[in-house]
Amino acid sequence: MFFPVCIDIENKKCLVVGGGKIAYKKIKTLSRYNPDITVIAEEIKEEKIKEIENINIIEKRFSGENLKEYMLVVAATDNKELNEKIAEFCINNNILVNNITSKENMNARFGAILENEDYQILVSSHGKNCKNSKNLRDKIKNIIK
Template sequence: MQNRFFPLFVDITGKNVLIVGAGKIALRKAKTLLEYGAAITVVTKEVAEPEFLKLKDVHIEKREFLEHDIKDKFLVVAATDNAEFNNYIYNICKLNNTLVNNITSKTDMNCRFVSTVETSEYQIGISAKGNPVKSKALKDKISEFLKK
């Protein structure tokens, strides 16, 4: 059964967010979360994207992920290149009623990042049910429309 996601805009300023992994997609998620004021901790065995080390306000712990890492986290992003491990993180979060975004699955998550169009008057979130290429294409069309 495919997840049905309730669209919701939420203030994450100062909210504790855990990102497991430090690759290209994890970096993109971290940058997005920083734009909205999240307090980010990254747990990773190695930093695959050196740009992570330049991000201010991101706490990096080079070590193995431990189940208790999700304690007191508002959101967890399972962003490793190992789908089985990301699914393991998802299951821990699900059991603990914690929001989790799994980058390697369209179904084993309970929240999803959206493409966002922001103007002085609007904030529009776009989801193509897990297809980022389609989301970006619609984002570009909406952005062009709003410029008119």
């Protein structure tokens, strides 16, 4: 069971492994909070990743190097086995990890975020259906305009 919490990731080292559409969405979300993001991918398939400012892109096959230096890791490859290995290592070493190919094998989830000057609200569907989270977030947005 996940405990909802907000954490400060400004200037903290975050790693995203993967270069596709989901990796792009995760990087975009993270980048709003000014962390030190490194992206490692054999190939950057989603070109919009290269347009994001202030990220370090390393185009090579991920080999598990230096995971312990990161506060948060996002396993966002299209290789489920690799994502599982990354998640297991991070969990065993008390590193926050979001695994895009599992609803269970992770210790950090992303949710639908709503922010304005007065509120920061996160809606989570326990990893079951992110569309439901986004729909509820949008309903809340209409209420607190």
